[in-house]
Amino acid sequence: MGCSKWSAAFNFGHLKAQSKLSVFFTMVLLFTYLLYCLNGYCDSLPRPVYEHQPVSGNDGAEGEQFLGAHNASPVSLVRKQLSDSPNVHPSNISIANNFGSKKFPQAIIIGVKKGGTRALLEFLRVHPDVRAVGAEPHFFDRFYDKGLEWYSLKHILL
């Protein structure tokens, strides 16, 4: 009788120690993750921005090829209008920062409200070679009056 009492007490103590140990390890894991996050490693790490690779015979129209469009794609239209603008020269818009240099986008997602553009953006963003703006700039529907300079300097450079 006394022996079984001791044995029960021993088992209970063993379980208690085990649960304490697992709580301890869980806390260690959580703190490690927290420190890792505080150091900024949980953000998507800046990926190298690839230099422009002209497709042979395409005259630098990689955006058009990406969009599957022809001569008058949104990308080429924006590029053309920017190059026509006296204040904005695409060659001057490469802005250096800690994460590399900013580039023109190679694709623009345009869609009606509730058309699923956010979902498309999020799916594309999963790809490691895709960098995307955080918030939708709403240039064409809300801020078109602000002009291409505002658009290029504030939003489309990635």
Ligand SMILES: Nc1ncnc2c1ncn2[C@@H]1O[C@H](COP(=O)(O)OS(=O)(=O)O)[C@@H](OP(=O)(O)O)[C@H]1O
């Ligand atoms: N694949 C697929 N199939 C069906 N429905 C889908 C899909 N992807 C996104 N959605 C729905 O699209 C709604 C969001 O669209 P947008 O991202 O264009 O929204 S917004 O206009 O920019 O706010 C949003 O609808 P609501 O939930 O009614 O707001 C999403 O649920």
